[in-house]
Amino acid sequence: MLLSPFGRLSPFRRLSPFRRLSPLRPLSPLRPLAAALCLTLLPATVHAREVVITTTTHGIPHILAPDLEAAGHGAGYAYAAAGNTCLLADALVTVRGERSRVFGPDATVDLVGGRVSNLVSDTFFRAYLDDARLTIADPEVDALIRGYAAGYNRFLAGTDPQKLPEACRGAPWVVPATQGALRRLLAERAIQASGGRFAEAIATAAPPGTDPAPQAATDPLTPPPALASNGYALGGDLTADGGGLLLGNPHFPWAGSLRFFALHVTVPGVIDVMGATLAPLPLPAIGFNARLAWTHTVSTSRRFVLHELRLVPGDPTAYLVDGVPERMVARDIAIPARLADGRETIITRRVWESRFGAVLAMPARGLAWTADTAWAIADPERSDTRLVAQWLRLGQAGSVAEAQAALIAIRGTPWTNTLMADQSGRAGYADLTGVPPVTDALARSCAPTAGAEAIARAGHITILAGDRAACAVPGLMPADRMPVRNSRRLFMNANDSYWLSDPEAPLTGLASILGPTEVPQRLRTRMSARQLGELTGRPGPAVAPSDLEAMLFSERNLAADLALDAVLTSCAGQADLAEACTVLARWDRVSAPAARGAGLFRQVWRRLGADPGRSGRFWSVPFDPTRPFDTPRAPDAHDPATAGLLRAALRGAVADFRAAGLALDAPLGALQQRDGIPLRGGDDAEGMLDNLGLGALGPAGGFDTARAYGTSWVQLVRWRALPDGGTVPVARGLLTYGQSADPASPFHTDQTRLYAAGRLFDLPFTAEDIAADPARSETVLDLPD
CATH class of the missing domain: 1.10.439.10 (Penicillin Amidohydrolase, domain 1)
Known part of the structure; x- marks a missing residue:
């Protein structure tokens, strides 16, 4: 008798053909025995396929x-x-x-x-x-x-x-x-x-002299804040048991189709993998198996190139390539529409293509379609059909080396870094995203006009000349020119570039399109390095899974560590700020749900902006690329301009709280709730590992949670050795917003309550653990042969 990984009969067993008439049924406790009898009594020519969902x-x-x-x-x-x-x-x-x-x-x-x-x-x-x-x-x-x-x-x-x-x-x-x-x-x-970031710019682009569609205030050159993540992969030299250890903490939207869904998929002899995915991926996109675990973070590499097209004089729909005129291709798109009065009609919109890709226009960013210039986007991901294949092969990989080989062979992670660890104690990192093959030498030889270069610098993008065929960039950057590493130490990423993903051995010398190096790091990267350094540098025990779980939910606020003393110095002696200063002085600089003062500080920091160092001497210790995790720091509260900036931010924050009818010392959990559940976590800009991105402070009584994003699927994975020499994963996890988007479902907020408590739960992977789950239920779907 063949046994499945779930301790049930193999799904390949022979069953009565009449049982396939039932499309869905609960399992009887006697069903395994009955199936065993069928296995021996039915003719070998009868084969039923079924899916068992436990x-x-x-x-x-x-x-x-x-x-x-x-x-x-x-x-x-x-x-x-x-x-x-x-x-x-x-x-x-x-x-x-x-x-x-x-x-x-x-x-x-x-x-x-x-x-x-x-x-x-x-x-x-x-x-x-x-x-x-x-x-x-x-x-x-x-x-x-x-x-x-x-x-x-x-x-x-x-x-x-x-x-x-x-x-x-x-x-x-x-x-x-x-x-x-x-x-x-x-x-x-x-x-x-x-290309998805430029949907409006492509759909509304129109030549001069025509009537372009109006554009909303979208800005595709600003990365969406709702896509971020933390990932930490520790090798055996740092862990308590000598095996690998991985913490995945993607920061994704809590609503909409980018909600994660947790699942475990087993096809005996083919794949056995658990984790979370985005529909319609049928397999985990972040997950683990009996020997490997991996997670993803959004990469800073640039997955597109804009080309500056030099237009033919007098014809804004033709451009020059090596001195020869070439016409754009116009495409009329017929769109069925239902008007406000209920009538149905067809609206036709025209879009344009060039040899370099779709034509786009963003006048607000200086990318207007004029009589002289147009712009096109080269997008190597436009016809990417590799996603499912990539996560199938990752789910089948048994080691960091195999996972990296799969990433190199398939190139199916379009915009994410991959961090991974395996049961043998190996850890790894790879940024093998869909980057066009733009070397620095090509970028220099295909430099656009000075005006386009200024736009590229301001938007942190790549713009190449579009008047030469040699400046086209088909395909992807070769894998051997991209950052791929593994060791038995530590890899981390919190949405800065590959530069410091191996903190002990910074990587430089790669093409600029892969991301910046030797630049100030976001506070979340610095907090990651600080807390991991405390764990790996301490005397005594090596790092255990419980250490990483505690680290994630410690709610330490790096912005407060760096700037709160200066805020308090600046408000000393200001009568109108006395209450606010008292509240902030009593705060322990941890953004836990019960913390009083955390919400007020967040509003101060928001008013200072994402880069308060723009005020010149704001930081008394400037950025030092040899100390990237420790600089810049210490706002200069004795500098009149900086002190004035801090006081103005605090006054504005106080006014915001008063206008919303909120007490300055309101507990943070009272200011951020979902379905009445107080939430933990804080702004990315505060340097919070447990990132919870919320909207503005408003009269509804706190920060707007309607479009919340941040900590979503969390997985913490190590491995346990078996007597036969194999290993099984020992995993804890959490899906902060629950499995169901339906507010009426019992699985809509059940995990949100765990998140509010800062607690992961054990993820059953083995047959024994699944069978022992007290909430276990089963459904069987019969399929045709």
């Missing part, structure tokens, strides 16, 4: 399937059944370019580059994503996507539309998913740090 505490599905297509089926079904149907249905409306028809052209939608009209969104997705270029040749990946569509559609077919979550209850736009639509959504994930 749900454990907090609604985490453990999907056992006989093959990858069936695994995808289980993943799609489990995601929808958890209460996330509306999220996926809405995202598919977006990538199909149907928002104007479903919700009206003037309504708006959040895209990665900002909030835009549905008409702009539809124009962009219909023009930018080409179904013919999004085909998938890998049969395993194709099977996973085919299965995911079938599983999601199975849930829809078996569910009364009036019993869907309120957000889409009875909505006609909740329709079955096609494989093509899922591929489009995967492509949308791939372009989030390249």
Whole structure:
């Protein structure tokens, strides 16, 4: 008798063909025995395929399937059944370019580059994503996507539309998913740090003399704050048991289709991996298996290049390449739309393409389409179909070396660094994102005009000349020119560049497009280095998982450590600031939920801005690239300009609290709540590892949580040796906002309460742990042979 990893009969067993008539059923306690009898009594020609979904505490599905297509089926079904149907249905409306028809052209939608009209969104997705270029040749990946569509559609077919979550209850736009639509959504994930950021600039670009569509206040040259992360991989030289240790802490939105979903997928003999994913990925994107764990952070490398097109005099839709005129290609995009009066119509919008990519225009950033100049974007991720293949191979990897080899071979992590650790004690880092192959030498030889160079410096982007064929940049930067390292020590990343991801051996000398080196680091990077240094440099015990868990939820506020003394010095003797100074002086500089003064300081720091050093002598100790984790520091409160800046920020913060009707010493947890649950964490700019990005302080009684982002999926992984020489992962985790987007679900805020308490929970991975889970329930989906 074959046993599955869950301690059940193998899904390859022979079962009665009549049992396949039941699409969904709970398991009887006698079912394993009955199945064993079937195994010996039924003729060998009868084969049934089934997916077993075992749900454990907090609604985490453990999907056992006989093959990858069936695994995808289980993943799609489990995601929808958890209460996330509306999220996926809405995202598919977006990538199909149907928002104007479903919700009206003037309504708006959040895209990665900002909030835009549905008409702009539809124009962009219909023009930018080409179904013919999004085909998938890998049969395993194709099977996973085919299965995911079938599983999601199975849930829809078996569910009364009036019993869907309120957000889409009875909505006609909740329709079955096609494989093509899922591929489009995967492509949308791939372009989030390249063409997707320029959706409005591409959809509204128009030659001079025509009537361009108005642009909203989106700024694609400013990275979206809602995509960030911490990742820490410790090798065996630093850990208590000599094996690897990994803490993944992505900072992603708490609402919308970028919510993580935790799952465990097992196909015996093929893959056994647990973690969290973004729909419609059928496998964990951040996860672990019996020998390897990995996480991702958003990379600072640049995943696109703009080209400055020199236009033919008198013809703004033609440009010169090596002195020869070349015409842009105009494409008219037909967009079905439903008008406010209910009438349906077709709106036609024109977009433009060049040999260097889509033409765009952003006048507010100096990138206007004039009679002399136009701009095009080279986006190597535009036709990326490698995402699922990448996470399939990572889930199958058994070591850091194998994981790095998979990253190099597939190049399917479009905009994220990867940090990893394995059971043998190896740790690693790689930034193998979708970067165009722009060397510094090419950047110099293809330098654009002085005006374009100034725009590039201000926006921290790459602009190349677009009047020479040699300046085109097809493909990706070769892997051997990108940062890839491993050792038995420490790797970390908190969204600064690769430069200090190995704190003991800074890496320099790579192409500038991969990110800056020898520059001031964000406070979250500095706090990471400070706290990890305290752990690894202390006398006595090596680092244990509990140390990293405590570190993440310590809620230490580096901005307060660096600047609060100066704030207190500046407000001494100011009668109108006496109460505020007293509140801040009593605060212990930890942004825990009960902390009084943490909220007031946050507002002070926000008013100072993300870079208070812009005031000249703000920092008395300037940045020193030889001491990047310790500088700059110590605001110069005796400098009149700096003191005035600090006092003005404090007065403004006090006024903000008074206007909102809030006490200056209100506990932080009273100022940031979700569904009545006090939250922990703080602003990225405060240097908080437990990042919780919230909106402005308002009259509703605190910081706006409607578009919260930050700590989302947390996984803390080590390994335990088995008597037979193998290993199993020992993991703790947390999905801060719960498995379900449906407020009516018991899995909507259950983990939020754990997050409020600063506590992870054990993640069951082995058959024994899954079987012992007190909340265990099982569902079986019969599939056709």
